[in-house]
Amino acid sequence: MRRKLILSLVLIMVLAYGTLLATVIGGLRPTLGLDLQGGVSVTQQPKAGTEFNSASLDLAVEKIRDRVDALGVAEPEILRQGDTIVVNLPGVENQDQAISLVQVTGQVYLRPVLTACFEVAPPDSGSTTTVAGTGSSTTLAVASADSVAPGPARPVSNGNTTTTEAGTSTTAAGTSTTAAAGDTSTTIAATATGATSTTVATNTTAAPLDDNGFPLQQSDPTASQYLPLTGTSQYCQVGPAQGTGEVFTDEVSAQVDPVQGWVVQAPLRGGAAGEDVWNNLAGQCYNREAACPTGQIAIELDGELQSVAEVQVPTFSGNVQISGSFSETDARNLAKVMNSGSLPVQLELVSVQNVSPTLGEDSLRAAWISGLVGIGLVLLFMIFYYRLLGVIVAIGLTVSGAILWSIVTLLSKTQGLALSLSGIAGIIVSVGVTVDSYVVFFERLKDEVRSGKTLRNSAQRGFAGAWRTIVIADLVSLIGAFVLWYLTVGAVRGFAFFLGLSTACDLVVSYFFTRPMVLLLARTQWMERRKVMGIEVTAAGGAS
């Protein structure tokens, strides 16, 4: 028991101080936020003379936010000035990096799928490559422009719908064929909310990773490459793009089909700009030509495949219907992406400027000085009130401080975290709250001693009781932090991140530092008979 306690104490202190020392020696410091240090301001605007719609501009802003602030800790400023988009990034030293980070094309590409999509996470789970077997099928169907609910009355029960069946109805109602498809799109919805998919670092040399931990692919529409299927851990090999989202009009919509549930209706532009391009690609896929051996077409936006669908009619006219086991959000998101792709914003770089901090060095200095004074006051109070136990609080705070500082530094190198003034103030405030775990524990300890137990027993029982309280209260904070982090963007997300971080840190330090420290001290002779805890412990136990 005693050994375990000592081990835990030593380990946590070595870990905390060791990482702190490593960061200090490595010369790493957290990046400061826009308000304190300024940064780089990148201004982009739509290319002159190009058409675009407001929705695609909004989508571009959303995309940029995802790219520069995946964790929610970077606190960039993204704003629209009329049609221009201004992105202010804190602490970026490399200009090219800043530019590549904020440039999203908004271009939707249509690319033939070369090899069937496969799971990457567990390498041996090749079974999932069974494309059509996975129930969730996506269907591409042609519908003549005038018929609203055309052929799709055909159930697509499993992916292997035959083409002949499709053929029959194509002529009749001029429509619609079902095409079974890759197991797609079950979670296309993830694109909008699960913004984490593009984790991008602002000032690291390491390549950004996608959510499966692979280097993020820059979309290269001229080559064949492996790209992730959004919302899944699957990758598909796709060939060079054979068309863009511009083959569709911007009236793509999600609709309810009486039989197939939510579907996406995508009207094709007429003639050479639309139908011809699409049919050229669809034809190759239909015939499983070399360029499209799987018979599937992928819809790609910024390096992520939004949907993969199998084509089962050679020619489409007027309208393409994509169906599958879409939820309403899935369908709406796909429609949104395709709409914006139909009139993509082509942003061009207007300027890259250094932007000055809005607050000066003075504010930073004021925050540090007053923060440290405040923490000093807390410690004085603790030592005054709990005597020796107060000293434990002081050491404990340095341990949590070391852990937090190391994590913050690490994140500012890898995730673009930038400490703004309010962030620093928040950290200072969290110290006050962290002290609560000690107070809860020590008050219990005193209660136990007063009720006549020996110090050693009191410490054991006191911690058991206090730990219960700490865990319940911290779990509430953690739930809150996680929900807020998962569901929000921007400053709120950053707040939630720090709340979760400091709460988790509190739990770790309470259990691995405070507990062994107090339990070990309570075993020593020295603790007894002295006013070390703020109450006098008599030899027999109990307090006077």
Next chain:
Amino acid sequence: MTDVETDAIVDDTDVQPTAARTRRGVFGRLYHGETAIDFYGRRWWGLGLSIALLLLSIGSLVGQGLNLSLDFKGGVVWSVPSADLTEEQARAVLDEQGLEGSNAKVQVLTNRDSGLRTVEVQVGEQTDAVRQQVQQAFADEVDVPAADVSTNSVSSTWGKSITEKALRALVVFLVLVAAFIAWRLEWRMAGAAISAMLHDVLLSVGIYSLFGFEVTPATVVAFLTILGFSLYDTIVVFDKVQENQERYKAVRMPYADIMNVSMNQVLMRSLNTSLAAILPVLSLLVLGAGILGAVTLREFALALLVGLITGSYSSIFVASPLVAMAKEREPKFKSLRSSHATGAELERLVHGGTPLGRREHRRMTQGEVAAVSAALSPEAALTHTPRPRKKKRRV
């Protein structure tokens, strides 16, 4: 008292503080955990004050609304090309034009390639006339043609989608937390904890509205911090209540007593924690914002200060009475509702004593005891009262 049973070994040292010890001062009693404050009896003091303040807050929010900063509203921005226009000069120009210079956001942009320096000055939405007038004023200030100073509308950096997502997340958060508290403690406590939290956030927001302080993204983060702290603090108090509830399960004891005992036991912890949380904030406010003059810290720290104070206050004076009042409706506690211990008796309970075996008897009026005894117990005929039954020890 000799007959109080072995139950009371502990109590021998602690039970009779008034008699055995010299009475300590207020702080001494606090320090040694010897308070016996009848929180329950005074519950309407706290609830009344809170209701009054809440009404004031809501009134102000409805009547005056919030003073949102540029980050939420967007507005208009003038870009002034100039090699030497300083921030102060830019603000002075705004002041001359009748706009509040101190509220403007001024940034200096330097082109990476050409080194061209531009000063961007942003204020809230203005009419075309004002835009042109200020444009001209800036042009005059730096001696360039008015056309060189560009005027643009600018969107908010906060954005509607951020607010919407945050609100949705808050609702999910509240539901989950309520479910969690209901599971770990009980549903009445979940209701009370969330009411107390809303109370705290409303009061803090109310103060911002009442005094017209500017609400920035940092303030919003401060409000969220308050929300977290308030819940945390309430849970710590409720955990103690729950523990005592278990402890006194076997005894007939009014809920008010359980609540009072818990409040007194947890009082010192609450005071210490509040002080520990408030000290750094106070330092940010007085030293950082006041003496060292970092104005941004002021708004942030002020919101936090108010929130931390109300957060600690509401755990004891709002959340706990609410739970007590809800619990008293339960059949188990209903019959005991009219009476609760105060003074020395409460003090004894706070020290971990269980209610005396005879206490229930004492609770009833003498008449009742007599009537019940006469009707039911053969012992009533005995010449002397029997010694109380030994209670079985319960774990």
